[in-house]
Ligand SMILES: NS(=O)(=O)c1nc2c(F)c(F)c(F)c(F)c2s1
């Protein structure tokens with residue numbers, strides 16, 4: 165008899181180290197479109213981003229993250245009440261197999277990837293870290309990515325990936341980049357109170373997931389996958 169050792173790593177074990185992961189508003193979720201209520205009279209969601217400032221692309225160990233380095237920006241309206249949120253960073257989630265990389269699913273369907281623009285509530289809190297622990301502390305714009313035509317704005321980051329192949333690597337670039345160009349043309353969205361999708365899984369995120377996917381080229385998906393540390397989608 166060969167002893168079988170089953171090593172369980174991943175979401176099922178997160179609750180041991182991060183009790184929040186056992187919470188009542190955990191993300192990601194499957195968006196069941198038939199059960200989503202219409203937006204009613206929510207005010208429009210508005211955003212303004214700084215374009216010309218130095219940004220850093222970092223390899224946190226799963227995919228890549230772009231730090232906004234504190235430059236000004238604003239996200240307000242929609243489900244965010246009267247608070248103003250500021251863009252802290254944006255990052256991506258890709259799958260190891262095309263068509264399976266997104267975190268959220270829509271009617272059970274996964275997409276090739278998912279971009280997250282992470283904002284924090286500057287009306288109520290004094291730092292990102294403080295806000296990240298509060299139920300109304302963060303607002304994340306989720307953009308579903310599907311394979312299609314090349315995305316020029318995203319390419320400003322993808323072309324830097326060969327320089328951050330290892331966890332902890334970081335490159336700073338000053339090429340003008342408008343995060344608003346990462347969003348879909350039509351801005352209809354689903355929103356729900358949720359959490360960080362990776363440990364510590366804190367229940368501090370107002371999720372705003374755009375309905376319309378954004379297209380990226382197969383080559384851009386491949387580049388994201390090959391400059392991918394650990395090769396798994398956290
Ligand atoms: N994938 S996510 O929900 O947008 C998201 N997760 C995390 C996370 F785990 C962190 F530790 C963190 F500092 C973040 F800023 C985010 S942002």
Ligand SMILES: [Zn+2]
Nearest residue numbers: 255257280361
């Ligand atoms: Zn994310």
